[in-house]
Amino acid sequence: MKHRKYALLVSLLLVSLLLLSVRTPGGGGAWPGDLVGALLTPLQVTLAKIQRSALGVWSAYLDWKHVRSENQSLRAEVERLRIQALRVEDAHKENLRLRRLLALRDRLPLSTLAGEVIAKEWGGWVRSLTVNRGRGDRVARLSPVIVPEGLVGRVVEVRAQAAVVQLINDPSSAVAVMVQRTRTAGVAEGEPGGTVRLKFMARAGGGVQVGDLIVTSGLGGLFPKGLPVGRVTAVEDKGSALFHFALLAPVADFARVEEVLLLTGPTGADLFPHFSPGPET
Amino acid sequence: MRLSVALMLLGGNLAQTSVAPALRIGGVAPDIPLLLTVLLGLRRGPEVGCLFGFAAGLIQDAAGGGVVGAQALTKGLVGFAAGLMGERLWVSNPLVQVPGLVLLTLVEGVLRYGLLRLFHFPAPFGDLMLYVVLPQALYNGFLGAASVLALTVVEFWRESSPWR
Structure with missing residues (x-):
């Protein structure tokens, strides 16, 4: 029993050696291979x-997984690029606005202070902007506030680091104006509906037409003369024998105003030649 | 038992020709029949190990188109040696099985090389050891460790199963 395992070993070694010895270079001794091949090949x-x-299923799964992750990363990339494009576009627009504001500032023959709009009050009761300039910047109450298109309003409240600007379409706003074409004077008042109405324009003057540009008249000393205020969109004659009434479309788009100039110095000059009305870009 | 050994023999050789190529790492594939020979020899003794190794090697020789009888001889010897080791060592310990597998893979490689040299096998011994036998021995050790772990888990599960 003890030698059985050695006997088995020796037998198997002998068989192996026999198999090795019957191997011929020409392939004549390949019958064991044929036998095993016949058994194993079908399996x-x-x-x-x-x-x-x-492997095909696995490969398809890997492809799907790869495509899925690639899709996710591409979506993220598109999202990132879209945000980047928006930022670039925003910066481009801001750059254009600031350039126009700077050009106006350089053109104007009075001292100005640039300010950034930090808040807007758009309710029916009050229409105002808050700019990031205040007492620290020596902003005075009632300072006119303009944009490259024309008049925005005036400072009604000065705080330490901010100022509240009453817009010209605020219901309590009134601006002394005149028709730029005929020099006929009147008053532009804001209305609760957000419109600006031209009032008290003497019929005796040259009259008013749709499309006429209305500018500040400088009367009262509050606003410099010649600041564009708006264009006449409709003439309303309500039977008054003395005055014309008209509706104005403000030249400044209050909803889109982001940077303004605060006029800090007095001037008696007509500022109209320094403005070049045109669509805001 | 004989049926399970026969199935292992067939399955091991089929796995060697079908699964092992897919398990290649850096061009090195495990020798699954050798792994089974050693593990079986350690657990079932020299006779089973020797017979299993001889048969597995013979099939590998025939299927691989090599020198028929070479692997039958070396794997038979390795199976016998594993069986002898199993009689003297505490074979249920993975610290015996895994290094034993690595060592016996190296021995099998040296033996096979020596035998094939008789048939003018051209490869240099150093290169063969460095690039084929040693990496394969390590791979076998790794795979053996995984197999031993799996077997331990299965055995533990079977012993603790209420259905046994």
């Missing part, structure tokens, strides 16, 4: 098919 073929199918 190998079946297994290879199963393996190929499994």
Whole structure:
């Protein structure tokens, strides 16, 4: 019993050596290979098919996973680029606005202070902007506030680091104006609906037409002369024998105002030649 | 038992020709029949190990188109040696099985090289050891460790199962 295992070992070694010895270079001794091949080949073929199918499924899964992750990363990339494009566009627009504001500032023959709009009050009761300039910047109450298109309003409240600007369409706003074409004077008042109405314009003057540009008249000393206020969109004659009434479209787009100039110095000159009305870009 | 050994023999050789190529790492594939030979020899003794190794090697020789009888001889010897080791060592310990597997893979490689040199096998011994036998021995050790762990888990599960 003890020598059985050694006997087995020796037998198998002998068989192996026998197999090795019958091997011929010409392939004549290849019968063991043929025998094993006949037994194993069908199984190998079946297994290879199963393996190929499994690998195919795995490969498809990997492809799907890869495409999915690529899709996600591309979506994220598109999102990032879209935000970047928006930022660039925003910066471009801001750059244009600031350039126009700077050009106006350089053109105007009085001292100005640039300010950034930090808040807007858009309710029916009050229409105002808050700019980031205040007492620290020596902003005075009632300072006119303009944009490259024309008049925005006036400072009604000065705080330490901010100032509240009453817009010209605020219901309590009244600006002494005149028709730029005929020099006929009147008053532009804000209305609760957000419109600006031209009032008290003497009929005796040259009259008013739709499309006429209305500018500040400088009367009363509050606003310099020649600041564009708006254009006449409709003439309303309500039977008054003495005055014309008209509706104005303000030249400044209050909803889009982001930077303004505060006029800090007095001037008696007509500022109209320094403005070049045109669509805001 | 004989049926399970026969199935292992067939399955091991089929796995060697189908699964092992897919498990290649850096061009090195494990020798699954050798792994089974050693693990079986350690657990079932020299006779089973020797017979299993001889048969597995013979199939590998025939299927691989090599010198028929070479792997039958070396794997038979390795299976026998594993069986002898199993009689003397505490084979259920992975610290015996895994290093034993690495060592016996190296021995099998040296033996096979020596035998093939008789048939004018051209590869230099150093290169063969460095690039084929040693990496394969390590891979076998790694795979053996995983197999031993899996077997331990299965055995533990079977012992603790209320259905046994």
